[in-house]
Amino acid sequence: DTGVSQNPRHKITKRGQNVTFRCDPISEHNRLYWYRQTLGQGPEFLTYFQNEAQLEKSRLLSDRFSAERPKGSFSTLEIQRTEQGDSAMYLCASSSTGARSPLHFGNGTRLTVT
Amino acid sequence: RKEVEQDPGPFNVPEGATVAFNCTYSNSASQSFFWYRQDCRKEPKLLMSVYSSGNEDGRFTAQLNRASQYISLLIRDSKLSDSATYLCVVNRGNTGFQKLVFGTGTRLLVSP
Numbered sequence: 001d002t003g004v005s006q007n008p009r010h011k012i013t014k015r016g017q018n019v020t021f022r023c024d025p026i027s028e029h030n031r032l033y034w035y036r037q038t039l040g041q042g043p044e045f046l047t048y049f050q051n052e053a054q055l056e057k058s059r060l061l062s063d064r065f066s067a068e069r070p071k072g073s074f075s076t077l078e079i080q081r082t083e084q085g086d087s088a089m090y091l092c093a094s095s096s097t098g099a100r101s102p103l104h105f106g107n108g109t110r111l112t113v114t
Numbered sequence: 115r116k117e118v119e120q121d122p123g124p125f126n127v128p129e130g131a132t133v134a135f136n137c138t139y140s141n142s143a144s145q146s147f148f149w150y151r152q153d154c155r156k157e158p159k160l161l162m163s164v165y166s167s168g169n170e171d172g173r174f175t176a177q178l179n180r181a182s183q184y185i186s187l188l189i190r191d192s193k194l195s196d197s198a199t200y201l202c203v204v205n206r207g208n209t210g211f212q213k214l215v216f217g218t219g220t221r222l223l224v225s226p
């Protein structure tokens with residue numbers, strides 16, 4: 001399977017704990033995106049990498065959130081001191097270069113903060 | 115006001131029906147436009163891009179009206195497998211980077 005892979009699929013954590021999610025994009029894709037989706041809403045943009053450079057961050061990405069893509073391949077999204085409002089589906093997507101290159105989304109990581 | 119607005123539905127239609135979804139966007143600087151499909155508890159998948167001249171892909175037809183900032187999707191001869199949420203998406207990115215802004219989605223239920 002050469003699609004976008006995310007793990008874990010589900011994460012339940014207590015408020016105040018730190019969590020980290022991993023995304024493995026399609027290997028030849030140099031662009032990687034993180035989105036967040038809550039129930040009944042469309043996905044919301046969080047951040048974007050081109051290779052290892054993080055080129056844009058949404059205002060939704062508070063200072064408790066940090067994303068990395070150290071070698072331009074896989075990416076991690078860490079949330080520190082989780083809050084109940086962080087409960088959502090975190091989606092990773094990748095694409096090749098080009099304005100109309102479609103985004104390929106992974107299955108997502110569903111986070112529940114109790 | 116949301117940047118991309120869609121009727122959330124649900125639209126309940128019988129098999130074989132024709133159904134149309136509409137979407138409006140507020141940012142006139144939007145660069146490109148798409149329809150994505152999302153099945154329950156699954157990731158969004160690109161259904162089709164939307165071009166200024168309108169475009170068709172099998173039973174699906176997309177239209178764009180830049181002057182009115184309006185996008186539509188028409189599904190002909192609905193199948194049970196078309197049941198899903200259809201997300202209207204605009205791209206506000208520049209230099210080729212896709213900063214996609216999603217609508218809340220329109221839910222379609224096709225019944226036998």
